[in-house]
Amino acid sequence: MAKAYDHLFKLLLIGDSGVGKTCLIIRFAEDNFNSTYISTIGIDFKIRTVDIEGKKIKLQVWDTAGQERFKTITTAYYRGAMGIILVYDITDEKSFENIQNWMKSIKENASAGVERLLLGNKCDMEAKRKVQREQADKLAREHGIRFFETSAKSSTNVDEAFSSLARDILLKSGSRRSGNSNKPPITELKTSDKKNASKCSLV
Numbered sequence: 001m002a003k004a005y006d007h008l009f010k011l012l013l014i015g016d017s018g019v020g021k022t023c024l025i026i027r028f029a030e031d032n033f034n035s036t037y038i039s040t041i042g043i044d045f046k047i048r049t050v051d052i053e054g055k056k057i058k059l060q061v062w063d064t065a066g067q068e069r070f071k072t073i074t075t076a077y078y079r080g081a082m083g084i085i086l087v088y089d090i091t092d093e094k095s096f097e098n099i100q101n102w103m104k105s106i107k108e109n110a111s112a113g114v115e116r117l118l119l120g121n122k123c124d125m126e127a128k129r130k131v132q133r134e135q136a137d138k139l140a141r142e143h144g145i146r147f148f149e150t151s152a153k154s155s156t157n158v159d160e161a162f163s164s165l166a167r168d169i170l171l172k173s174g175s176r177r178s179g180n181s182n183k184p185p186i187t188e189l190k191t192s193d194k195k196n197a198s199k200c201s202l203v
């Protein structure tokens, strides 16, 4: 029997409580959204297989609780992750300021070569925006990582964000084997990101 996938990548979502980590995963894995807030207890995961560069990539996406009291449990899962998605809420400045602490937590707990991605979620709530796109763009550049504004509610950029991270992991694993890097530079993504940003603010 043919193998159902070519690669299995483990991804992890981290960020403050209430920024929308669970909703992003449910949108990505089940194409669904629920506005009732049920805070995650500990850790959970969902699976979706995507097609990238002709390869079937099975993504095992781990959802962590943002609440401080679960930190000991959740940080134990950092080590096994190949990609970590840092999420803040564009209507909550504190959740953006805390990204620096989440970055620190990655440094302390994750594997050295882990791919990171920054997401500003809830971009459907433009009227309540507190974090400007440019601020997050600057932070992402300082850390040399990609950045998307997303909405789990309107489905904006959710597939794009997960696929982009999976592609970077795939290219990295390929280049590790062949000794060269095919990863498009982060600046090359600017044009498409800008397009998505305007789409985002129109929602």
Ligand SMILES: Nc1nc2c(ncn2[C@@H]2O[C@H](COP(=O)(O)OP(=O)(O)OP(=O)(O)O)[C@@H](O)[C@H]2O)c(=O)[nH]1
Binding pocket: 015, 016, 017, 018, 019, 020, 021, 022, 023, 024, 034, 035, 036, 037, 038, 039, 040, 041, 064, 065, 066, 067, 121, 122, 123, 124, 125, 150, 151, 152, 153, 154
């Ligand atoms: N408007 C809007 N609301 C969202 C979006 N994503 C999540 N929410 C709402 O934000 C609240 C929190 O979402 P969750 O996905 O549970 O947040 P979380 O980050 O998993 O929270 P913890 O489990 O406590 O860490 C819920 O009421 C969601 O409906 C979004 O893109 N837009």
